[in-house]
Amino acid sequence: MPEPQPAVDEAIAAIVQAISDIEGPLPPKKRAIVEQAVLTFAEKGFDAASTKEIAQRAGVAEATIFRHFATKEDLLLRLVQPVVSRVVVPAATEQFERVMAAEKGRVEDVLRVVLKERLGVIRRFAPLIRILIQEIPFRPELQKVLFSQIPAGLGGALAMMQREMDSGRMRREPPTRIARWIASLFGGYFIASTIFAPGPGWDDDAEVDALVGVLAHGILKVSDGDGPQA
Amino acid sequence: MPEPQPAVDEAIAAIVQAISDIEGPLPPKKRAIVEQAVLTFAEKGFDAASTKEIAQRAGVAEATIFRHFATKEDLLLRLVQPVVSRVVVPAATEQFERVMAAEKGRVEDVLRVVLKERLGVIRRFAPLIRILIQEIPFRPELQKVLFSQIPAGLGGALAMMQREMDSGRMRREPPTRIARWIASLFGGYFIASTIFAPGPGWDDDAEVDALVGVLAHGILKVSDGDGPQA
Amino acid sequence: MPEPQPAVDEAIAAIVQAISDIEGPLPPKKRAIVEQAVLTFAEKGFDAASTKEIAQRAGVAEATIFRHFATKEDLLLRLVQPVVSRVVVPAATEQFERVMAAEKGRVEDVLRVVLKERLGVIRRFAPLIRILIQEIPFRPELQKVLFSQIPAGLGGALAMMQREMDSGRMRREPPTRIARWIASLFGGYFIASTIFAPGPGWDDDAEVDALVGVLAHGILKVSDGDGPQA
Amino acid sequence: MPEPQPAVDEAIAAIVQAISDIEGPLPPKKRAIVEQAVLTFAEKGFDAASTKEIAQRAGVAEATIFRHFATKEDLLLRLVQPVVSRVVVPAATEQFERVMAAEKGRVEDVLRVVLKERLGVIRRFAPLIRILIQEIPFRPELQKVLFSQIPAGLGGALAMMQREMDSGRMRREPPTRIARWIASLFGGYFIASTIFAPGPGWDDDAEVDALVGVLAHGILKVSDGDGPQA
DNA sequence: TATGAATGAGCTTTCATTCAT
DNA sequence: AATGAATGAAAGCTCATTCAT
16 A cells, blocks of 8 residues: 655645546545546556556445546546646636736746746646656547647747747747747756656756746857857 | 558668667567567557567567567567667767867857757657657666666766856856756657657758757847846 | 266365355355366366366356456465365364263274264365375465464374373374374375275275274284384 | 585486486486476476476477477476386385395384385485376376386285285285385375475484384284284 | 446467477 | 477466446
8 A cells, every 4th residue: 555645645636626626526436536546547657557456546346437437548538638628728828928917028037937837737737747748649639638728828928929029039930949949948857857856956946047047048158249140 | 561651661670780789680580570569669659569469560479579588578678778778879979079079169069960960860760769758757677778878978968068168158057957958959859840740841950950049049139238147 | 068976066065165164155156166176176187277277167257267366376275275274174173082082082992983084074075185285295375274284183182192102001102103104094095095096995984994903003913022012 | 507406416316327227328418308307397396397497407408308208298207107117116026025035024024124225215216206296196197107017016015915914923904905004104204204394303214113113013002902803 | 326246358478399400 | 419490379367348236
């Protein structure tokens, strides 16, 4: 009987909350299934996590899982979908606009605030995100959910970038490319700090500051003639 | 009997070559097993690819797989290991030094040349790398192989960065952080162009140029007082 | 579909009863599995009896076996254990004391009564005992079960022997040696009549009488100066 | 690579010798196969000993086993047969007559000498005898070999017993019954000292003396009216 | 709502044995 | 005489899922 770490516990509470928001309050056994499914998927991956083990850890009969979830894949999707579609993405959109107004559109400040807040949100769902990353390549359902939501979440950001380029404060680049850079740096940090080398020793605030710094100004010092002429 | 695409064919040839370099020339059936294992793993993922299917596609008896590879996991490792340890990493090390000499140490130029060449190498092994990424979180063996090799490959790069910072041409940052940024941007591009949205429409050269550009100078234009003073 | 002989049928009923006493009433399919497992093990030996065959003979799916018994070896142990630990041994202890009281401790009479009753019990479980003998050398679990129970069963007998020796009616010998002789003669008869040359032509009562006779007085006639002096 | 104990080594040498006597000198690889087959069968039982393991331990290719022995069962029989038919049994016959002449037919003395010598012979082949015991119930071939030889070996003993009974020195009992008693006591001691509780602490000579004692005179002391009258 | 029982299809792996060299 | 390669058959066991209660 493995002890869930507090961090995971918190993540699970958030996931349960997200599901409850959609489906209404969860009966206790269903809730237990959700909790243990997240834990087990995160520990072993989707394929290696058997419904038998999930049932045992949740203290229910295996058949009970299938009362609540049509198939094992359905269980996965019902865990991941609400997180993606109701928590991660919409918050991003809404929050982006709010921050932009407050910060008067200074790109670096906006990025800094948004990324820090996003990092907080994502950290709460870390176990599920790990599963998400694992399973996306082979599950068209997941791809659909994710890619249909991402553009919406990006709308505000793309608009901001376009405005900055038009006003000459930002170099001209395809906005999706810039979005990819941001996502890469952000995701790279998240993966490094969560999956490859989890544990203490990471300072989220400092890392995001540095990340925004390099995005804004690069790693080289400014010197005459060194800047790109575009 | 699915037709392997030409790109995959090329990747497989490279993998077979890498294995042959270690184990000597492969008997034809063993070679067929290797080929079809790569294909099947890449298509379906490790867990969903059954040894029975691999055997059928390779035109051998299932037992033949286990004459050549002790277990299914051993098959995976023996596919991935030589790629990681004999092709990707050492080439990086050697090539880094060569380029640094040729380019007289101009960071942007070195990065540009190295990343382009790395991208070429990696593209040849794309199917396997996809598997690698999938399975790494759950396979300590793979982690060991990969993480024991990476530092060696990074040595040259870290030294270069240190030198640049000492000479005042590069902002002071922990070198591993910079390495992570490079890897993130590079990996993000590879994943985007390979896994999420494969197909034409990507211009590797242009993307690497842009990537090095943002790394060196950021996305913001230089303006008085805008550059960081530290 | 081989017809079980009546003798075996009776043995199986006894085994099923013994298991039911421990685990509660057996569901019909579980019962069928137990029955056919005993038959098949006895016919072919443990290794040569496949779970597939047992399942077919029991009219269940192979997987059903593994719902009720964790492994094939667990199936064997769960068949053998109750026989050893709940039927053979405790009966021996209890019955020994009862007989000793009734027979006023005359060694020959006690032995005769006890061995005859033991023979009856053992005959009921003959098929399982055959398996037991076969598998004991290679299954530490079985050894543990058996050897942990035997001393308890022997307690009464050892006490009786000690008393006889102290009172001068029995030659001094290490009691375990005498126990071994009894077990050897008894087991030798059982094996000969059951395994090597089964079938009619054996008269249990007469054989036990003769066996006790030789134990008590040897095969030689008493003549002057021939008896041992020690 | 387990170290064979010296005792086992000696047994193997005897077996190899017995086989050589029939088939001529063994080529080294065949000899290695024989040696490791005996060891492996003894350790794990016939079924659980795979030809692969035997080949590995013998340092030969698996196919080489089948050059020399048609099937795995043939290997077993070719190990056991010569031991039974050329060493154990004929020695018994010949030796019995020799001893009887020397001891002037005193039953106890003859038994003592013969059993001690038999014990010595049997100890040399202990590993094989264990296999023999295991496999006899399921291998008609083995049964044939053994049961066709035993009567020959028993001839001398049966004749002696008949003579003793006719002369009034031995109680009348069916000679096969007496033979069974002897075999039971002897076998019981061998099994106890070899299989169940191997190791030191056994004194073969003393045990055989005691065994012959109980056979001759029983465990009870002679007292007036206590001896059987029949 | 919950479950114990049951299962068909599938899994990876091992087996003794054959054959071309 | 010896073997590396190969294999069909079978092994024990696990899987997600169904169903009567």
